[in-house]
Amino acid sequence: MSADEELLRRLRAGDETAFAALVEQYHAPMIRLATAYVPSRAVAEEVVQDTWLGLVRGIDRFEGRSSLKTWLFRILVNRARTAGPRERRHLPLGAGETVDPDRFQADGQWAVPPAPWTDDVDDRLDAAEVVGRVRELIDALPAGQREVVLLRDVEGLSSADACSILGVSEGNQRVLLHRGRARVRRMLELELGKV
Amino acid sequence: MAWWSRRRAVVCREAVELVTDYLEDALSRRDRQRLEAHLADCPHCSEYFEQFRVTIRTIGRIEPDELAPEIRDDLIELYRRWSA
Numbered sequence: 617m618s619a620d621e622e623l624l625r626r627l628r629a630g631d632e633t634a635f636a637a638l639v640e641q642y643h644a645p646m647i648r649l650a651t652a653y654v655p656s657r658a659v660a661e662e663v664v665q666d667t668w669l670g671l672v673r674g675i676d677r678f679e680g681r682s683s684l685k686t687w688l689f690r691i692l693v694n695r696a697r698t699a700g701p702r703e704r705r706h707l708p709l710g711a712g713e714t715v716d717p718d719r720f721q722a723d724g725q726w727a728v729p730p731a732p733w734t735d736d737v738d739d740r741l742d743a744a745e746v747v748g749r750v751r752e753l754i755d756a757l758p759a760g761q762r763e764v765v766l767l768r769d770v771e772g773l774s775s776a777d778a779c780s781i782l783g784v785s786e787g788n789q790r791v792l793l794h795r796g797r798a799r800v801r802r803m804l805e806l807e808l809g810k811v
Numbered sequence: 812m813a814w815w816s817r818r819r820a821v822v823c824r825e826a827v828e829l830v831t832d833y834l835e836d837a838l839s840r841r842d843r844q845r846l847e848a849h850l851a852d853c854p855h856c857s858e859y860f861e862q863f864r865v866t867i868r869t870i871g872r873i874e875p876d877e878l879a880p881e882i883r884d885d886l887i888e889l890y891r892r893w894s895a
Contacts, residue, residue, distance in 0.1 A: 635887060639886050640883065643878050644875035729858070730855060732858055734862055770873050
């Protein structure tokens with residue numbers, strides 16, 4: 617029996633410890649994701665509460681075709697989208713450069729190349745502070761980028777799972793992920809005092 | 812990504828837009844080889860790619876917020892009512 621099957625069995629049997637562990641693990645990440653869609657923390661809390669209710673009500677019918685985690689996040693995204701303002705869901709993504717064009721020469725080669733800083737991130741005593749800043753920046757990303765970065769790089773979900781949760785194509789997902797990551801990289805560059 | 816593949820070689824301005832496609836293994840074999848050839852020649856783009864990897868790793872270090880005990884208790888109560 618896989619870990620997911622075991623967890624499912626316990627949840628169906630009314631095992632509170634199993635449910636509490638699930639809440640501990642996913643409540644806060646779901647709040648963060650929900651705030652990409654809804655106007656306030658209070659609404660995000662409601663949406664997530666409603667998601668837990670959806671899990672509890674649907675657990676007997678859940679067929680396990682996706683992981684429990686993927687299913688839970690899909691419930692959340694569906695509810696959050698319903699609760700949030702109607703928005704531009706499937707806007708085509710433009711070409712969009714993620715690095716300031718002024719940093720390149722006319723021939724496309726670097727004019728202002730990236731100065732090295734990666735050793736600083738790993739070595740710095742205040743690494744926790746850097747991570748805290750990264751978090752703030754992710755919370756400030758445009759919704760589309762934020763949801764992909766949260767699912768992929770914070771939650772560690774696969775590309776296929778993220779696409780299934782968000783209902784976006786693999787290609788659009790990669791564009792959003794790339795833009796989000798590029799913004800965070802730029803912020804780290806600025807924070808670490810280079811260029 | 813077709814928009815640059817017709818060109819003979821990758822330039823830096825294009826390479827920086829391909830990091831995620833590269834890391835996700837979404838480039839064709841030919842495009843990947845061209846990009847790798849560029850990276851082997853260009854220390855700046857290699858640095859940029861390394862910064863991207865460190866950025867992804869740093870994002871992965873974000874910890875979830877603490878869960879307020881009363882919220883957890885409310886949710887467990889909801890579950891208890893359902894399973895009763």
